[in-house]
Amino acid sequence: MEVLLIALVGIACIAFLTTYIGQRWRSKKGGDVVIETPVEPVEECCGAHEICETDLINKMSEEIIYYEDEELDAYKNFEENDFNDDQIDEFREVLYSLKENEMEGWLRSLELRKIELPSIIKSEVVFMLVRN
Template sequence: MEMIIGISFLLLTIIGVVLLVKANKKDRETERPPEEVVTPPSDCCGAHEICEFDQMKMNESVVEYYDDEELDDYKNIDEQAYTNNQIEQFREVLYTLKTDEIKYWLLSIERRHIQLPAILKSEARMLMAEV
């Protein structure tokens, strides 16, 4: 009987160690290097993100892509005319963006004469509102 208890304790210990090693490995894989801190220019008003967006908005020649070049195929298509597969392409890009990138992406597709599918407009607003 003591032999069985000893073997059981040994097996539980080994399983525990294996699980801890896997958990630590997973934590190390998900760690990201710290983002580089960029100091705004001395003439910045303190609303850096707003100023940056306003500057981009004023310069209509600036078009930034977000790994969404395939959406250029939907230029000049009405927001109500998309198929479910096409809507999913937009949704896939939308949900891979960081919250602070969404408004820039919306401006980008607007400048490329691409209309966001109507069904995704509320989703985009909701995502932008997340903090």
């Protein structure tokens, strides 16, 4: 048992010394020089930030952007439970024609235009946002 313990300690010491000596030798040779390559800005949000810069800009903007949904202006000042099935389908048609990165902008556009989403569409939007 003592022989096994001494052998394990010896192997650990040898591993430590070789790692230590190897690192010092590489640093003297200049092997640890890190060359940073410039990173080009990404057009779309990469999702790596807590707050995406593009989302922040969109939220600050008061400009109304239409997503081929001008017909929804007819529902200005409706309550979320005032819609019939055909009207809900109009919202659904626009929602499912959007690209992933357009959904937040579309919601902001509706907010600026004072258009409330039907309650069922709100549920679908939440599901889609959580899924992505």
